[in-house]
Every structure is written in structure tokens, then in C-alpha cells.
Amino acid sequence: MARDPRHDILFEPIKVGPLTFRNRFYQVPHCIGAGSDRPGFQAAHRSMKAEGGWAAINTEYCSVHPESDDTHRLSARLWDAGDVRNLRAMTDHIHKFGAYAGAELWYGSAHAPNMESRCTPRGATQYASEFETLTYCQEMDLDEIARVQQMYVDAALRARDAGFDLVYVYGADSYIPLQFLSRYYNHRTDKYGGSFENRARFWVETIEKVRKAVPNDMAVVVRFAVDTLLGKDGVEVEDDGLKFVEFADDIVDLWDVNLCGIAEWGENATPSRYYASGHHLHWTRFIKQVAKKPVLGVGRYTDPEKMLEVVTKGYADIIGAARPSIADPFLPKKIEEGRIDDIRVCLGCNVCISRWEIGGPPMICTQNATAGEEYRRGWHPEKFAKKTSDDSILVVGAGPAGSECARVLLERGYTTHLVDSAEKIGGHLNSIATGLPGLGEWGFHRDYREQQIAKLLKKNKHSVLALGRKPMTADEVLAYGAEKVVIATGSSWNTDGANCVSHHPIPGIDASRADQLTPEQVFAGKKPIGKRVVVLNYDTYFMATSLAEKLAMAGHEVTIVSGVHLAHYTHFTLEYSNIMRRNHELKFREYGEHYCTRVEPGRMEICNKWGDGYKASYRGKGVSPRNANTSHEWIDFDSLVLVTGRHSDDKLYRELKARKSEWSANGIKGVYVIGDAEAPRLIADATFTGHRIAREIEEADPQYPLPYKREVAVWGVPHMPGGKFEIEYKT
Secondary structure (H helix, E strand, C coil): CCCCHHHHHHHCCEEECCEEECCCEEECCCCCCCCCCCHHHHHHHHHHHHHCCCCEEEEEEEECCCCCCCCCCCCEECCCHHHHHHHHHHHHHHHHCCCEEEEEEECCHHHCCCCCCCCCCEECCCCECCCCCCCECEECCHHHHHHHHHHHHHHHHHHHHCCCCEEEEECCCCCHHHHHHCCCCCCCCCCCCCCHHHHHHHHHHHHHHHHHHCCCCCEEEEEEEEECCCHHHCCCHHHHHHHHHHHHHHHCCEEEEEECCCCCHHHCCCCCCCCCCCCCHHHHCCHHHCCCCCEEECCCCCCHHHHHHHHHCCCCCEEEECHHHHHCCCHHHHHHCCCHHHCCCCCCCCHHHHHHHHCCCCCCCCCCCCCCCCCCCCCECCECCCCCCCCEEEEECCCHHHHHHHHHHHHCCCEEEEEECCCCCCCCHHHHHHHCCCCHHHHHHHHHHHHHHHHHHHHCCCCEEEECCCCCCHHHHHHCCCCEEEECCCEEECCCCCCCCCCCCCCCCCCCCCCEECHHHHHHCCCCCCCEEEEEECCCCCHHHHHHHHHHHCCCEEEEEECCCCCHHHHCCCCHHHHHHHHHHCCCEEEECEEEEEEECCEEEEEECCCCCCCCCCCCCCCCCCCCCCCCEEEECCEEEEECCEEECCHHHHHHHHCHHHCHHHCCCEEEECHHHCCCCCHHHHHHHHHHHHHCCCCCCCCCCCCCCCCCCCCCCCCCCCCCCCCCCCC
């Protein structure tokens, strides 16, 4: 299929200092949890994008010195020769595909907690981090300023030795160069504080020193938060933002511009719940007015028409992307080949970010189950091993796990029958995308699988998609004629109040009552909902706050009673601050850290989670070791919405397992369970289970994953072992 000629401009080579990019697609620095400690993961994930057509690919933030240590999170590092060797694997593999590699040099100041190194970070002025907990920096004197600048130079030289083509002097996200520029941090009265020129001095000097140190064939890049969204107290785009770009333009080869500081960096890595693609343009479009050097901007761009607008209207020269490159490493190649419908569109759910924020590799992606698995499992997002048997496979359930499983089986050439009682692929994701405010873009997950399955069915005439049929029984599955069966029947919200705190039902809760509703019953719209609504929450993700917003927008008076930290997981997806602002705007009444002890018609009894009895003492068998909780009170409601917990809809799987003795007579070799039917989980993890079992369906027992390659430090092995580094994909 030919590329749309209107998109030709996106594939024009562009000069960046001494380099010539093959097109305008650029993977900006983003975190994956690989750092320098997992060179296989780092190399395989980044080089996948080079294979997919990106012109340049960068590390995550790359620490220049142990004084900039972000543990518990995992950053790249260029501290010593071992880091050089490990990151060389990344650059070598990127270069194999004709792309450039960049290292984003980073000094975090007080925003780097230094939990591993235990070093003291330095800052423009001493301050307590608004992002980290109990971390302060020491104000730098002139000797220490020169010392930190030399850290950048030393790291840049190591980047050269590691084979990088671009080196960043990274100043976005409230890190040290931006701290000197911003009045919010910089309260100095010497030559590095006060006037704009003085506040810009540290950054300009550092760029100049790095440029002088690196070879002429390396490009020097600046990542700059052109507006920190703090008003006149910080950097504003039409003030210090434009001034700095104009001031430093002669010594920079490429401007990588974005927004905001570190405390709410979700205003830069914007969740789709609140921000559409291209939100950054309101600010970053100004930079092209003064920059003579190329400018790149981010904005979760996945649509080539939007990219075209950005370039042709002069907002930016290069399309920067992080999350879209994770969701589809082959996005440029698919645009180049005119395969727009095959793009896995980023959902903007920020689950990729959540795993890194928590501190646990690998990074994951809701849309792309191979993200983070390129090296350790040998998965390629566009290549699949062909089937090794003639087994036909029945997949029961077309939600995130089942549809992904069927898609991969079809890619591998298996005769696959995907059946579901719903009229549409997507499972519970359909209700989320259509029924909850701001989550419509999550429907791209369903759309991609729907489109791909439809295409694959045309190639495999014996495969079937059967929607809108009655739920299958065990007898029907046994008699169906498939050699292997995958159960993906999902999960449901509890109807009796069972929750993560008590692990038991709550007396009086019963969703069969007219005044009590599960989320599914709210979506179905078959029960009237009264004026006064209480949302009872024991879930730490999005459902309770989203339902509360939905109901408040419909005119209901909403109270939230939450026995757990409300929407806690959204801290990691960078949605929490705006969720809380939205709750405030909608004037929810909230009882945080309160349990429900019982429900009666029209009212519920709640108590403070902590209650009385701060000190446990032994009081004999059968007697509570704490004082009785005396904080009970009653609140009234017209309708009670139950977001207390989920349970797997695994009845069919259990029945089939119980009748295992009948499998052989019916030609069945195995029955497996995936997704929420195995255990409720994130959509990303449910999708992964479907993908994995389809990749491993020929194994002796595909219910249980194959071992994966681990990158670990082994006792007695040198820091820089010898041997050849290779990446192998299972195709």
C-alpha cells in the first residue's frame, strides 16, 4: 500500500547540527525501567523503534553522577565504564537500523532522593523537594557549580564512548538547569541569580562546556520546559521561555520543548482523561517564532493528519513522541506504507508510566503487550511464529484478554473461533469507554483488535467471530469440536459488598435491591437512581471517582465513602491531582478512610477506619486486642453504588476443569483461563495474559508461563563481563 503523498513532508530528511535525520519522527527520552542495569531490555526496546522507522531514539533520563540517583525509580546512568559498556548495546542495535541514539544527561538536585548512593544533592538554592519526601539539597557555591558542570562534561564524554550521536543538557521537569533559570527555585544574589542573564548563566555555561568537549559529529540537544505552569513565579513561555531560546539558540542543535515541572508532570505526559492530543501546542507553538534551530514538540501524536498540521503550520519541525512509540514502535513505518488502520493508537492511560513510578520494571503498555518483553521473552510486536500444529482453538470471551488472544492466534495461522454473548468486541472496556467521563480514548484498545481480527478472518476462512450468542455452557464447549479452549469470561463487581479490607460481605448490602447498584447496573441504566447517591469505594483505581463524576454531571448529589485511599493508583498514572480538582469542582462530600459496617434501607452505618485503640494488647482468646471503634455514624442515601471489589466470572472454567475426565473423549487437549476470569487485574495485564498464552499455546502446559531471561548481577562475575551481546526474537 502506498503512502499518502500529503504525508511526504513527514519523511523528508532534516538537518540537526552535524546529523541528518531520515525523517521527522523522534522518540523523545522516556522511562522504561531498564536504565544501565538491564542492557538487554534497554537495547531491545529502543532498537525496536529504530526498526519501526524512528529517526532518533533516546535513553530515559541519564544520571551524570551518583549525586543524581533516583532510586527507587530506575534511570539510565553514565557514572563509569560499566555503564558505558552496557549502554553501548543500545547504541549498537539502534545503529543497525540506521537511526541515531541520544543520551539525556540529568542532574536532579533535591528531586533525586539518592536512596542508593546516599550522596548529598546540590541546588541553585537550598529547598525541600515538592516532589520527593524529605529530600533537601545543599546550595551550591561557585566551586560546586563548576564541579556539577564538569559532571555533565564527564558524562557527555562517556556518552561519546558509548556510541551516542546526540547528547542532552536536560533542563525540563524542574531539574538543575531549569532550577537556575526559574525564580521559583533560584533565590541567589550572586552572578547566578537575579536577572534573566544571571539565571540563564548556569545552563548556558554547561551547554558550552559540553559542546566544547564532545566531537563535532555529535549533536547537542536541550530539553526545555518552556512554561512551568506556575505563572510569574516560574518560567512563562512568553517571558523567560522565549528569552532563553533566543539567548542560547546559537549553541544548541535541537530544541526539545515541553511543559511543567516535576511535581505535576502529568501536565506534560498528559492523560487522555483530561487532555486531547496536541494540548502542548497552546504553549510550545511560540518557540518557532525565535528559534533558528529545529524544534520538536510532543503531544501524544498518533494521527498523521495532526502531525501534518504541526509541521505545515510551523508549530514544530519534528514530531516528538514517547507513549505513542511504546504503543506502536512501527508507527512511522505504518504511516510510510499507508497502513494507518494498523496503528496501535496510544490510549493515554499512562499505565506505562505507572510501573516506572512504582519502581518496578518492566514498563508495560495497555495497547502493546510486547512492550517491555522484547528482550526477556523475545517478543516482536509485528512478527509471530507460525503455528506448529493443526489444533483448532475456541476462545470464549472477546474482552481485552480474549480478543488479544484470538488476534495473536490468527496471526500465527491457527483456526480460531472467538465467541461472546455481547454484540461487540471489548468486554467491560466498552462500558468504560462509552459510559465514563474522559475515558473514550480507552476504546482504541477495542478498535485495534476489532480491525485486526476482521482483516485476519478474511485470510483464514475456517476461523469465526461469533458475537451476540447465548453464553456457552460446559456441555456446549465439550461438544464444540475444538482441540484447545481458552476461557476469557472476565470479572464482575461484587454484589454483596465483599472488599479488600474485611474480605467478607457487608451486612445489608445486596445489589438485587432497587436502591443498590453495581457499576454494571449503573451502565445498564435499568434501575432508577435517586437524588442523593453514596458511592461506597474499596477500589484504588478509577471506577469510584469516574462514576461519582458521571452521576454528579447528571444532577445527583454525590457522597463518596472510601475505605481505602481514593484513586490511589492514579498517583502513578499522573491523573490524581486533576481528579481531586474535579472532585472539588463537583462538590462531592467525601468520607475518606471510613468503613461501612452495615446497610439498612435508605441509610448506611460508617466508622472511621482507625477508630480507637491505638495500642494493641493481649486480652485473651476471642477478645479483640484493640478497644472497640466508637466512631460510628449513619448517613442517608436514595441510591448506593457499590465499588467494593471484583470477582472472576470463572464458573464455566471451573465446570470444565471438574469434567476433565471428559476432555479426551471430546477431542480436547487442554482448557485454559486468562484475563480477569483468572483474576481481576489492570486491562494491560489482562491483555498480556491473552497475548502470552497465544504465543505459548504449543507448550506442554501453556497455562503457566515459560521462564524469561533475567538480567541480574551474579556473584563472582566481573562488572564488565566479556562475551557477545545478541537479541533474539521468537518468530
